[in-house]
Amino acid sequence: MAGGSIAIAAEEKAKEPSPTTAQTAKPTIAPAAPSIATPVSKNPAAPVAAAKPSSNSDQDMAEALVKKISKSSGDIVLRSSDLPPPYPDPKAQAKPEVKVEKKAEAKPKEPPKPEPIIIIVKEEPAPPPPPEIPWTYVDGPGGPKNWATLRKENQLCEVGKMQSPINIITDNTVKGNLSPIVFEYQPFLLSLLDNGRSVEVSGRANNNIVLNEKKYRLVAIHFHKPSEEAFNGERAEMSAHLVHEHYDGSKVIVAVLMGSSSRLFDGVPEKKWWNNATQDNPLFQIVLSHVPLVRNQVASPRNVAINPLQLLPEDRTYYTYMGSLTEPPCTEGVTWIIMKTPLLVTPQQIHSFGQIHNNNVRPLQPQGDRIVKEIR
Ligand SMILES: [Zn+2]
Numbered sequence: 001m002a003g004g005s006i007a008i009a010a011e012e013k014a015k016e017p018s019p020t021t022a023q024t025a026k027p028t029i030a031p032a033a034p035s036i037a038t039p040v041s042k043n044p045a046a047p048v049a050a051a052k053p054s055s056n057s058d059q060d061m062a063e064a065l066v067k068k069i070s071k072s073s074g075d076i077v078l079r080s081s082d083l084p085p086p087y088p089d090p091k092a093q094a095k096p097e098v099k100v101e102k103k104a105e106a107k108p109k110e111p112p113k114p115e116p117i118i119i120i121v122k123e124e125p126a127p128p129p130p131p132e133i134p135w136t137y138v139d140g141p142g143g144p145k146n147w148a149t150l151r152k153e154n155q156l157c158e159v160g161k162m163q164s165p166i167n168i169i170t171d172n173t174v175k176g177n178l179s180p181i182v183f184e185y186q187p188f189l190l191s192l193l194d195n196g197r198s199v200e201v202s203g204r205a206n207n208n209i210v211l212n213e214k215k216y217r218l219v220a221i222h223f224h225k226p227s228e229e230a231f232n233g234e235r236a237e238m239s240a241h242l243v244h245e246h247y248d249g250s251k252v253i254v255a256v257l258m259g260s261s262s263r264l265f266d267g268v269p270e271k272k273w274w275n276n277a278t279q280d281n282p283l284f285q286i287v288l289s290h291v292p293l294v295r296n297q298v299a300s301p302r303n304v305a306i307n308p309l310q311l312l313p314e315d316r317t318y319y320t321y322m323g324s325l326t327e328p329p330c331t332e333g334v335t336w337i338i339m340k341t342p343l344l345v346t347p348q349q350i351h352s353f354g355q356i357h358n359n360n361v362r363p364l365q366p367q368g369d370r371i372v373k374e375i376r
Contacts, residue, residue: 135328137197137360144363147328157330163365164323164336165228166372173319173374180316180375181254181337182210185218187307190290191300197327197360198222199291199353202298207308209244209252211335216244216252218308223287225353227257228326228361229338235361236342237261237350240284240311251325252335254318256311257342258284260350281345283310288352313341321372326362340374 133150136142142150148158156163188204203218210216220243227239238258245251258281283306292299317340324332 137362147330150328153329155329156324156332157328160324160330160332161368162322162324162332162370163330164326164334165230165362165364166321166323166367166370167230167233167364168319168321168338168372169232170374173372175374175376178373178375179212181318183309183312183316184208184210185308185312187305189300190286190304190306191298192287192290192292193298194292194295194356196295198224198357199287201287201306203243209254211252211337214246214250216246216250219243219245221308221311223258223284223353223357224361225350225358226361227255229255229257229336230364238345238353240343242308242311250333250335251331252337255336255338256313257339258345258350259342260345260347279344279346280349281310281343283307284345284349284353288349291356311343313339313343315339315341317341317374317376319372319374321367321370323365323370340376 133142133146135147135150135154137144139145144157148154148156185207188207191202193200199222201221203220205217207218208215209218221240222243223238223240225238227236228241229235229239236257236259240256240258242254242256243251244253286304286306290299290301290304319336319338319340321336322332323334323336324330325334
């Protein structure tokens, strides 16, 4: 029991200042030796008290003392080595001390455990990484002109030849009849967040589009004000981007222009859709109603579902061209599908979104030698 408690005490000591325990532990041996070697002749009581030797030991010591006296003259020092073997009774008491000592010495061997501390020390240099400037739509250090310099991965933002968005000149499009897009959409539970640049709705399984016999799942929906894409030099009041991705990583983004009045966007040919915007778009209204109060915090309101089909115009004809993501890292190889017919929303809805995000658009990019197809 006592040994156990000593061991615990030793452990506790070892846990704390391990080096200190190692140092204080050693001296405990040293005093033991001197206590035995102390001039017994002058103060016989000391060894007795320390070792509590038996009466036999007293006799042994007396005999040794006599021998010493007979052999030498001058100072008489009686060493434990002068005593016959039986005397080292003190060993009986010294042993426990040695045991404790061994334990005390054994414990310090545990300190290797603190090695993880070294790892922590290694982690300390991690914080220093240079502060990264977040990209933004506003001119400045993180603005569109500097996107490429913010990160190595953003090079295409500057040197890419197939960047988005672009200005579509409706008279210069290549008209054709191709296979239409199949929208395999169905209602799903709403989950959205305000990422500081737009309001983004998470996609859900079993919502796909099929384009040229290739299936792309709906990854996310977000909104821009005004629209990023322009027609004949003019942007719509807003646009929705429905981002789709195939398993191989290739992306198709469906852009739907949103507006409440033809006055604000004369570039769109199908003006008939722009008159008398008196009804809220139901999906957009649900999104606006559930925008989280705090940015970068996902909200998944209970039992609130949206039907992505409500973001699509009845007329599914479109323009298409090859472009890129319109935000860093500006990855190219994105197939853009821009619905020709805008989505009708109310001025109030446009205004409400503007209270959350405004001018969250990338500047127009050169079309270069790319062609824009008009599918009807
Ligand atoms: Zn977008």
